[in-house]
Amino acid sequence: MILFYSGAFGGADAKALMCIALALPFYPQNIISPLFVGISPISQLFFPLTVFSNAVLFAALSAVYLLLRNVVWRQRTKMKLFEAEQSSESFGRKLLVLVTGYKIPFEKLKEKWHLYPLEDIENIDNKPRRKLVLIPRDEGRNEIVERLEKAAQDGLIQDGVWATPGLPMLIFITAGFIIALFLGDIVWIIVSFLLG
Numbered sequence: 001m002i003l004f005y006s007g008a009f010g011g012a013d014a015k016a017l018m019c020i021a022l023a024l025p026f027y028p029q030n031i032i033s034p035l036f037v038g039i040s041p042i043s044q045l046f047f048p049l050t051v052f053s054n055a056v057l058f059a060a061l062s063a064v065y066l067l068l069r070n071v072v073w074r075q076r077t078k079m080k081l082f083e084a085e086q087s088s089e090s091f092g093r094k095l096l097v098l099v100t101g102y103k104i105p106f107e108k109l110k111e112k113w114h115l116y117p118l119e120d121i122e123n124i125d126n127k128p129r130r131k132l133v134l135i136p137r138d139e140g141r142n143e144i145v146e147r148l149e150k151a152a153q154d155g156l157i158q159d160g161v162w163a164t165p166g167l168p169m170l171i172f173i174t175a176g177f178i179i180a181l182f183l184g185d186i187v188w189i190i191v192s193f194l195l196g
Helices: 011-023 041-045 047-077 084-088 091-100 106-111 141-153 169-182 186-195
Strands: 102-104 115-117 119-124 127-132 161-165
Touching: 011 047, 011 169, 041 047, 047 091, 047 102, 047 169, 047 186, 084 127, 091 127, 102 106, 106 115, 106 141, 106 161, 115 141, 119 141
Parallel strands: none
Antiparallel strands: 102 161, 115 161, 119 127
16 A cells, blocks of 8 residues: 555556455465475465565566667667767666666657656757656656657657656566466575575
């Protein structure tokens, strides 16, 4: 409930975790046994927490995929990742954009409703400037796309815009649930392996 009300994920994600908590509060040892010794003490006491930790791990792995995609795009096209005013943004902002999004042609951003812009246009001294956006919002998506479209028509954008896919956490929760049932607590397995 706290994660839902803080905006960390949507209502469907919170309801899915609540339903898992009601249906399987503990790991179902009498029905199924994981392939590895992955039944952690947390799984035995509160199985939904294992599902959630697996889901968060898989969501974090998507950041590795996006970073690799951006590196490959840079090598293949030989184009700059950040252009014009974006190159003066802080290293932290650039890194967050690299692990949460990728560059696409503007037309693709306009067509696909599940892609959210990670950049916007702001007017400074009556001059339009491109800036990176770290937290895209669904409410202002259309206005940002309109500003980006005008900038593209004016020639300010040539080689694409930064966008992030709106992946629902429910996908990762489903994967976390299946993995928790058949393999166990992945975080527990990794920690147990590292600690010996």
